[in-house]
Amino acid sequence: MGADKEIIVALEFGTSAIRGIAGRKKTDGTIQVLGIEQERTSEAVQRGIIYNIDKTTQAITNVLNRLNDHLGVRINRAYVGIGGQSLHTVGNFISREFQAKVKITPELIDNLKDNNRATQYTASQILEVVPQEYVIGTRSVVDPIGIQTDQIESHFLNIVAKNVLLENIQRCMRMANIEIADIFISPVALADVLLSDSEKRSGCAMVDFGAGTTTVAVYSANLLRHLAVIPLGGNSITNDIAADQQMDFEEAETLKRKYGVAFVAAESDNPLMISISNDRTLSENELQYIIGSREEEIIRNVWNQIEPFNEKLLSGIIITGAAAQIKDMPEAIKHFTKSQKVKAAKSLITSVEVAPSVPSTLSGIDTLLALLMHGEANCTAEEEAKAEEEETVSPAVDEPIEEPTTPEASTEPETDNKAKGPNRWNRWTKVWNSLFTEENDDQ
Numbered sequence: 001m002g003a004d005k006e007i008i009v010a011l012e013f014g015t016s017a018i019r020g021i022a023g024r025k026k027t028d029g030t031i032q033v034l035g036i037e038q039e040r041t042s043e044a045v046q047r048g049i050i051y052n053i054d055k056t057t058q059a060i061t062n063v064l065n066r067l068n069d070h071l072g073v074r075i076n077r078a079y080v081g082i083g084g085q086s087l088h089t090v091g092n093f094i095s096r097e098f099q100a101k102v103k104i105t106p107e108l109i110d111n112l113k114d115n116n117r118a119t120q121y122t123a124s125q126i127l128e129v130v131p132q133e134y135v136i137g138t139r140s141v142v143d144p145i146g147i148q149t150d151q152i153e154s155h156f157l158n159i160v161a162k163n164v165l166l167e168n169i170q171r172c173m174r175m176a177n178i179e180i181a182d183i184f185i186s187p188v189a190l191a192d193v194l195l196s197d198s199e200k201r202s203g204c205a206m207v208d209f210g211a212g213t214t215t216v217a218v219y220s221a222n223l224l225r226h227l228a229v230i231p232l233g234g235n236s237i238t239n240d241i242a243a244d245q246q247m248d249f250e251e252a253e254t255l256k257r258k259y260g261v262a263f264v265a266a267e268s269d270n271p272l273m274i275s276i277s278n279d280r281t282l283s284e285n286e287l288q289y290i291i292g293s294r295e296e297e298i299i300r301n302v303w304n305q306i307e308p309f310n311e312k313l314l315s316g317i318i319i320t321g322a323a324a325q326i327k328d329m330p331e332a333i334k335h336f337t338k339s340q341k342v343k344a345a346k347s348l349i350t351s352v353e354v355a356p357s358v359p360s361t362l363s364g365i366d367t368l369l370a371l372l373m374h375g376e377a378n379c380t381a382e383e384e385a386k387a388e389e390e391e392t393v394s395p396a397v398d399e400p401i402e403e404p405t406t407p408e409a410s411t412e413p414e415t416d417n418k419a420k421g422p423n424r425w426n427r428w429t430k431v432w433n434s435l436f437t438e439e440n441d442d443q
Contacts, residue, residue, distance in 0.1 A: 034071055048082075116129060134155070213230060320366055
């Protein structure tokens with residue numbers, strides 16, 4: 001299949017919904033979005049972790065079936081993003097001493113990386129490794145190859161998550177009969193397409209305010225320095241309103257979106273009275289107090305993750321995510337932190353086009369778009385699906401059946417779609433095989 005026909009598919013497992021996106025990469029680097037579908041979930045996924053296997057599997061199937069119908073293809077694989085509250089970074093260092101001075105070689109660096117990869121964490125595993133720097137004597141260098149020394153200390157930042165995070169994703173995808181093309185760390189993928197090289201180099205903190213979680217990713221000198229996921233998000237605020245006013249979640253969410261403000265310096269002397277269910281009214285001051293109290297808690301938790309790096313963050317705090325859309329969020333962050341450099345993320349670095357047949361807007365799906373942009377391999381089996389359909393068509397009884405003829409040799413080389421995908425798939429397969437044994441799907 002030619003590059004202009006290849007369709008990339010990505011899935012995001014969010015607290016509020018499981019989303020799927022299909023698109024293709026054009027020769028000029030532009031991403032063309034061909035379809036977006038979602039399945040609302042309330043219990044299947046919580047804070048990025050799959051809790052209900054059956055409901056999640058059905059949601060995946062529904063999303064991909066709708067994309068199939070929309071595009072007229074058969075999706076047989078998808079890229080998957082990993083997030084969730086168990087995702088975090090752990091610093092680690094591996095040191096090596098030599099009896100005499102030796103020249104640092106690529107093989108030695110690879111050996112140090114392998115030793116770091118072998119680090120064991122209780123009920124968790126390393127998903128990605130970000131080399132930080134290498135200390136040789138009193139010097140810290142990024143590229144030590146070629147330097148002579150009798151000792152070296154290598155520093156790594158390991159991105160770690162609980163084993164169950166991967167296990168449940170793999171199981172749901174298997175039950176949905178969809179191959180995993182590759183797995184990406186969602187906040188890292190988002191930062192790659194949302195932050196500029198200048199922002200990463202000068203230092204910044206990207207804060208993604210989601211429905212179930214808030215993710216903090218700190219960058220400095222072009223490297224990820226810290227990643228943490230706080231188990232509080234926009235839904236926490238909605239639940240507070242619903243509980244305080246004894247109303248259902250949807251009504252509380254509507255109130256938050258329509259009247260909510262992240263920070264109010266002083267109460268109004270003449271507050272608006274808002275009509276709510278059961279012929280009641282709610283003071284705007286009371287609503288802002290509920291919202292503001294939870295926003296303060298979330299922001300203070302965010303600041304706890306950022307503060308140790310604050311002096312190195314010349315580009316400040318960059319916010320994104322659906323829950324960041326509430327009014328005056330930058331002002332709230334400035335008030336509850338020591339950072340006055342706060343701005344909303346403007347747009348993705350890569351240009352995006354939306355096909356005319358796509359009814360959805362691109363608002364609030366930056367992570368999903370980031371996953372799509374990182375994909376490389378074709379995720380459909382269009383030709384295979386057509387062949388299967390042709391096989392099911394029986395010739396009419398009164399028509400002669402022609403004898404099969406030998407087709408002419410094709411001038412087009414055969415294409416192995418899986419071979420086009422990133423080489424990391426083999427590593428993921430080894431990780432899963434070591435952790436996951438086949439279980440009966442009925443369990």
